[in-house]
Amino acid sequence: MSECVNxxxxxxxxxxxxxxxxxxxxxxxxxxxxxxxxxxxxxxxAMYEGEINMxxxxxxxxxxxxVYVDRIEIILADSGPGxxxxxxxxxxxxxxAPDNIRSLGFGAGMGLPNxxxxxxxxxxxxxxxxxxxxxxxxxx
Amino acid sequence: xxVYKHSVTLDIAKCKGCTNCIKRCxxxxxxxxxxxxxxxxxxxxxxxxxxRVCPYQAKKATFDKLEDFADYKFKIALPAPALYGQFDExxxxxxxxxxxxxxxxxxxxxxxxxxxxxxxxxxxxxxxxDVPKPVISSACPAIVRLIALRFPYLADxxxxxxxxxxxxxxLARKEVLETHKELKDEDICVLFVSPCxxxxxxxxNPLGVKKSAVTGALAISDLYFKIRAKRKEIKDPQQLSxxxxxxxxxxxxxxxxxxxxxxxxxxxxGIENCIHVLDEIENGTISxxxxxxxxxxxxxxxxxxxxxxxxYIAKARLRSLRKYLPISRNHPTEEAELPDAIFLDDFDKxxxxxxxxxxxxxRLTAIAKMSAVENIYKTLPHLDCGxxxxxxxxxxxxxxxxxxxxxxxxxxxxxxxxxxxxQ
Numbered sequence: 142m143s144e145c146v147n148x149x150x151x152x153x154x155x156x157x158x159x160x161x162x163x164x165x166x167x168x169x170x171x172x173x174x175x176x177x178x179x180x181x182x183x184x185x186x187a188m189y190e191g192e193i194n195m196x197x198x199x200x201x202x203x204x205x206x207x208v209y210v211d212r213i214e215i216i217l218a219d220s221g222p223g224x225x226x227x228x229x230x231x232x233x234x235x236x237x238a239p240d241n242i243r244s245l246g247f248g249a250g251m252g253l254p255n256x257x258x259x260x261x262x263x264x265x266x267x268x269x270x271x272x273x274x275x276x277x278x279x280x281x
Numbered sequence: 282x283x284v285y286k287h288s289v290t291l292d293i294a295k296c297k298g299c300t301n302c303i304k305r306c307x308x309x310x311x312x313x314x315x316x317x318x319x320x321x322x323x324x325x326x327x328x329x330x331x332x333r334v335c336p337y338q339a340k341k342a343t344f345d346k347l348e349d350f351a352d353y354k355f356k357i358a359l360p361a362p363a364l365y366g367q368f369d370e371x372x373x374x375x376x377x378x379x380x381x382x383x384x385x386x387x388x389x390x391x392x393x394x395x396x397x398x399x400x401x402x403x404x405x406x407x408x409x410x411d412v413p414k415p416v417i418s419s420a421c422p423a424i425v426r427l428i429a430l431r432f433p434y435l436a437d438x439x440x441x442x443x444x445x446x447x448x449x450x451x452l453a454r455k456e457v458l459e460t461h462k463e464l465k466d467e468d469i470c471v472l473f474v475s476p477c478x479x480x481x482x483x484x485x486n487p488l489g490v491k492k493s494a495v496t497g498a499l500a501i502s503d504l505y506f507k508i509r510a511k512r513k514e515i516k517d518p519q520q521l522s523x524x525x526x527x528x529x530x531x532x533x534x535x536x537x538x539x540x541x542x543x544x545x546x547x548x549x550x551g552i553e554n555c556i557h558v559l560d561e562i563e564n565g566t567i568s569x570x571x572x573x574x575x576x577x578x579x580x581x582x583x584x585x586x587x588x589x590x591x592x593y594i595a596k597a598r599l600r601s602l603r604k605y606l607p608i609s610r611n612h613p614t615e616e617a618e619l620p621d622a623i624f625l626d627d628f629d630k631x632x633x634x635x636x637x638x639x640x641x642x643x644r645l646t647a648i649a650k651m652s653a654v655e656n657i658y659k660t661l662p663h664l665d666c667g668x669x670x671x672x673x674x675x676x677x678x679x680x681x682x683x684x685x686x687x688x689x690x691x692x693x694x695x696x697x698x699x700x701x702x703x704q
Contacts, residue, residue: 144645146652165560169431173679174647175639178434182563189564208651210644255565281644 146174146208152192152219154201157242163204164189174208176281183259183279184213190252191217191275197242198222199273215260215277223269231257288342288481288498289327293317295339300667302331302340307552308430312680313670326430327482328423328552328577329586342478342587345497347385347504353470353496355461357453358386359446362393362524362532363476363582364501365602366595368509374602375518380511381474382519384504389521390453392473393528396445397611398452400527400540402623403440407541407571413438415547415562415570418537419625420444423479423577424555432559438573441625443490445531446473446480450494451622470496474504477585479577489625500587525609533596534581538574540609545569550576550584640682654678662693 148170150163164185171181188204195202199221207214224230231253238248257263260277267273296317303311303318310324311331318339320331331340350356358381365374378389399420407416419425419440428435443451450471457469475481475498487493530536535548547570549558555575561567578584580592588595613620640654641647658678665673669690671680680686689695 144648146648146655148655161560161564164564168560168563170651172431173640174651175642175644178436182434186564189566208648210648 144209148206148208150204150206152195152201152204154196154199157196160192160196161189163192167206171208171213176213180213180279180281184215187215187256187259187277187279190255191215191277193247194252195219195221197238197247202272211281212261213279213281215279216274217277218272218274220272223271223273224265224267225269227265227267285322286482286485287320287322287325287327288344288478288485289320289325289329289332290341290343291318291320292339292341295337297337297339299336300670301334301336303670303672304667305330305334306672307556308427309672309676311672312685313667314686324430326423326426326577327479328427329478330552332478332586342481342500344475344478344481344500344503344587345472347472347499350470350472350497354468355387355457355464355470356385357450357457357469357471358384358389359392359449359453359471359473359495360389361446361474361476361480361501361582362391362396362529362599363585363588363595364474364508365529366532366583366599367501367505367588367590368512369598371598371602373518374522374524375520376512376515377508378521379515379518380508382521383511383515384507386472388453388457390449390456390471391522391524391528392445392449393524393531394611395449395452396531396537397525397528397609398613399442399445399448399623400537400609401611401613402442402619403537403572404541405619406440406442407543415567415573416440417562418572418574420531420537420574421479421576421582422483423477423552424575426479427552427555427577428559431556432563434563435559438562442623443625444483446483446495447487447490447493448623454494472496473498474501475499475585476501476582476588477578478587480585481587491626501585502587502589505589523610525607525611526603527609528611529599529603529606532582532599533592534576535574536581538572541572543571545571546574547572548574548576550581551579552577640679650682654682657681657688660688660694661691664693666693668692 167188168181168185199219202219205216229235233254234250236248236250242248261280262278264276298313298316300313308324308326310321311318365377381389417438453471454469471494473484473495481498484495484498527540534550538546538548549555583595584592640650658675661674663674669677671677
């Protein structure tokens, strides 16, 4: 019996209007496994913010969700421009989103802070010019 | 365990086993097995989408008939405001209310009257400091059940007040008992004239109230021709209507929300739009909202599948009917800011009554099963064609693991297998 199930999503960078769909799908899967509404919301919000970030800044990427009995891991990986100053990026209200994205209501500088707030641990690995990988865990 | 009584049912004799309904069902509650559709009762929210899409009229709503209640001494009709939009060249609601009396009812009580009171109580409830925002309307039973099944996190945001239909029945009984001293409560039956199957289900499953004051639910479409014929004979209608603009507006999308007199509202209709809005609210992406009104049917209650008229035509008629009416004609007389009777009991229980979709109650087993589902899903064609009888490939994979379907049900896989053997 496997004690972990993996869900892999390719996040399409060309299609801004479909951003957020992986978050909707993971919600259904977690519901089918009987996780609590609170846990499902934390995972789906963290996923959602991550997806939006990858589409805005990195031309898409991939999301992997590993579900264990006691925790849910979310790994978001992209080959985008990287984050030059992670400390600055983690500050609420700091954003490098372009104007056209802001006009849609995004770019409030709450993406990364929200991902941290809704998860129990978060680690960012980023190299300028190479890409970014974010590891998050939500304990059950 | 409580068994939910559905109003959406299937006539097997008429079902051809086409896959129109399985693709349209918002909760993936329908499968085609052995040549005909089956409805998974624990998943169905009685929204009526399958009734709309079925080309063979095999999906239908079950409802009560007025004749079923002949034993009651006193019959009260509760017309939904959508009813008034069904008739052309109507300039006065009283013609319809008088026609209802001619059809065999002893009294009428408009649901729109109670709606005006619920509106006032909702305004008061929203002013409370500890209310989780946005408040989500609980007037559409299909939406309440959808939230219970798919958005349990938002359950606390649901408006915990009795819906107008229930409040109308409570007030109607009270009014009749006061004016007819010879009657006892059990002599009276209160019959809702419904625009949709979801509200019929509400009457059959009075969750959130200890004992519903509504006795049965009739269909607008079933009474329509009778009312129409009676209306033509009426020269001088009785003055019965006590509804204002706000009450009539509840029949269409935005009616409930705009009556709260705040512009920080969202009003959506159509089940797919509602699901999208709920996903966004759950993600916290819509800020600054005070109130959310969601209607499973396009256009709101006028779009329910038990109406006879197109929802937009009905809405236009209601617009002309409300001309020269006062804004609201019903105002609370209770001393309490929010009387106890206006609150739903055991609202949490309505919502706990679901969750049947989980693969297993044991988390480890559920994860193992989901892992098996994913492995099967990878081998399926991902065309979501529906020819296996499940709405999409992922649903088929889940059904296989639940033991309800077989990999051989996938016609695309079967074709490839046959092709290989043939070479």
